[in-house]
Amino acid sequence: xxxxxxxxxxxxxxxxxxxxxxxxxxxxxxxxxxxxxxxxxxxxxxxxxxxxxxxxxxxxxxxxxxxxxxxxxxxxxxxxxxxxxxxxxxxxxxxxxxxxxxxxxxxxxxxxxxxxxxxxxxxxxxxxxxxxxxxxxxxxxxxxxxxxxxxxxxxxxxxxxxxxxxxxxxxxxxxxxxxxxxxxxxxxxxxxxxxxxxxxxxxxxxxxxxxxxxxxxxxxxxxxxxxxxxxxxx
Amino acid sequence: xxxxxxxxxxxxxxxxxxxxxxxxxxxxxxxxxxxxxxxxxxxxxxxxxxxxxxxxxxxxxxxxxxxxxxxxxxxxxxxxxxxxxxxxxxxxxxxxxxxxxxxxxxxxxxxxxxxxxxxxxxxxxxxxxxxxxxxxxxxxxxxxxxxxxxxxxxxxxxxxxxxxxxxxxxxxxxxxxxxxxxxxxxxxxxxxxxxxxxxxxxxxxxxxxxxxxxxxxxxxxxxxxxxxxxxxxxxxxxxxxxxxxxxxxxxxxxxxxxxxxxxxx
Numbered sequence: 001x002x003x004x005x006x007x008x009x010x011x012x013x014x015x016x017x018x019x020x021x022x023x024x025x026x027x028x029x030x031x032x033x034x035x036x037x038x039x040x041x042x043x044x045x046x047x048x049x050x051x052x053x054x055x056x057x058x059x060x061x062x063x064x065x066x067x068x069x070x071x072x073x074x075x076x077x078x079x080x081x082x083x084x085x086x087x088x089x090x091x092x093x094x095x096x097x098x099x100x101x102x103x104x105x106x107x108x109x110x111x112x113x114x115x116x117x118x119x120x121x122x123x124x125x126x127x128x129x130x131x132x133x134x135x136x137x138x139x140x141x142x143x144x145x146x147x148x149x150x151x152x153x154x155x156x157x158x159x160x161x162x163x164x165x166x167x168x169x170x171x172x173x174x175x176x177x178x179x180x181x182x183x184x185x186x187x188x189x190x191x192x193x194x195x196x197x198x199x200x201x202x203x204x205x206x207x208x209x210x211x212x213x214x215x216x217x218x219x220x221x222x223x224x225x226x227x228x229x230x231x232x233x234x
Numbered sequence: 235x236x237x238x239x240x241x242x243x244x245x246x247x248x249x250x251x252x253x254x255x256x257x258x259x260x261x262x263x264x265x266x267x268x269x270x271x272x273x274x275x276x277x278x279x280x281x282x283x284x285x286x287x288x289x290x291x292x293x294x295x296x297x298x299x300x301x302x303x304x305x306x307x308x309x310x311x312x313x314x315x316x317x318x319x320x321x322x323x324x325x326x327x328x329x330x331x332x333x334x335x336x337x338x339x340x341x342x343x344x345x346x347x348x349x350x351x352x353x354x355x356x357x358x359x360x361x362x363x364x365x366x367x368x369x370x371x372x373x374x375x376x377x378x379x380x381x382x383x384x385x386x387x388x389x390x391x392x393x394x395x396x397x398x399x400x401x402x403x404x405x406x407x408x409x410x411x412x413x414x415x416x417x418x419x420x421x422x423x424x425x426x427x428x429x430x431x432x433x434x435x436x437x438x439x440x441x442x443x444x445x446x447x448x449x450x451x452x453x454x455x456x457x458x459x460x461x462x463x464x465x466x467x468x469x470x471x472x473x474x475x476x477x478x479x480x481x482x483x484x485x486x487x488x489x490x491x492x493x494x495x496x497x498x499x
Binding site: 028032037041044045047048049051052084085087088089090091092093096130133210211212213214215216217218219220222223226 | 408416417418419420421422423424430433434435436437438440443461462463464465466467468469473475477
């Protein structure tokens with residue numbers, strides 16, 4: 001594979017058309033609306049994610065990228081510590097499972113892109129650290145970012161942008177409105193996205209991954225997992 | 235590597251700590267319990283600057299200790315500290331009958347920090363009633379727990395933003411629970427900015443967060459209620475978290491969970 005893939009990789013990982021299963025997810029928006037979130041507060045919901053779970057996941061992706069790029073001297077990359085740190089910051093089983101499902105789609109892509117790359121070969125170290133839980137999405141995102149040669153900023157932005165766009169795309173299916181308005185929401189939030197990008201990109205080790213929680217997102221996700229009639233998986 | 239870093243970051247200090255973040259030096263209350271035959275006995279009960287541990291006589295093998303206030307807390311500069319150490323196979327029931335009120339700090343800050351260690355086979359139940367954050371308060375609530383393999387910690391608390399009619403001050407509630415040196419539950423519940431905590435998905439309009447945490451084992455099948463408030467952790471453990479408007483409703487929601495998971499009455 002060519003080595004000059006960083007910029008293209010960043011676009012690919014942020015593209016909803018990437019065949020990794022992201023279209024089946026709403027970033028818990030479906031459950032939030034079910035719980036009574038008014039449509040006009042969807043931008044605030046994106047903001048809440050940017051300040052909490054979104055920031056945690058972006059930082060975890062950056063730490064996974066660093067684990068892939070700079071393993072201990074003479075050793076293969078080990079995603080165990082970042083996977084474990086992220087799992088401990090994700091108390092909701094429903095959210096861990098949704099993340100692992102997305103991670104699986106990304107892992108399939110990673111193997112197709114470059115199965116022999118050390119960053120891809122090391123993916124099983126994630127699950128080994130959390131028995132029963134596959135590599136979480138941010139961990140695999142970081143691995144793919146290493147394969148593509150992306151920077152920490154590109155990786156964090158891809159994670160945060162994708163999270164926000166998951167909400168806006170799901171919003172258009174759940175509460176059909178003007179798609180251009182959804183673009184406006186995103187652009188209005190760009191200073192906050194960039195602030196989260198900077199914070200995430202500055203994270204070096206698992207211990208420093210932010211752990212800001214969102215109790216209602218956890219509850220909504222758990223309620224959604226117990227629903228039988230739903231449009232989105234999570 | 236992470237486990238080592240997390241451990242290093244939480245190494246307990248002895249005696250009065252130097253002032254940090256505008257906090258006044260203070261001595262921790264210390265409780266150390268060891269198993270002796272079929273009973274758990276105190277090997278240290280030290281009164282700190284703010285809290286005094288006292289034994290409550292109870293039948294059974296567990297030791298019950300209640301915390302009493304030495305002086306009013308939490309005011310600006312106060313740094314309430316509590317160290318608990320439960321030895322192999324020992325059993326401690328820790329109760330704090332009074333709860334905590336963080337008062338208007340008028341620009342100052344306060345902290346309430348507990349570090350708990352449970353050795354192999356140890357068991358501890360721990361109730362912290364309402365922790366009230368008054369208007370104008372700025373408080374850090376830190377709970378660090380190191381639970382060894384085969385040990386079990388059952389913990390309950392309620393965080394309340396504001397006294398009646400208040401919207402509440404600033405609080406950052408950090409919780410770090412490690413099991414056998416590895417992270418089990420890592421959370422910073424950041425309730426400092428009213429605008430952020432009021433966002434949909436964080437707390438919305440709620441002002442009370444009540445929780446029961448079981449660390450070291452999963453609740454058994456049918457042991458306690460099920461529902462969207464149940465957070466089944468990746469490792470052995472679970473948190474039942476209730477959020478809402480009224481503190482007494484938190485008690486009603488948490489008590490059945492607390493009892494079902496083995497909490498003392």
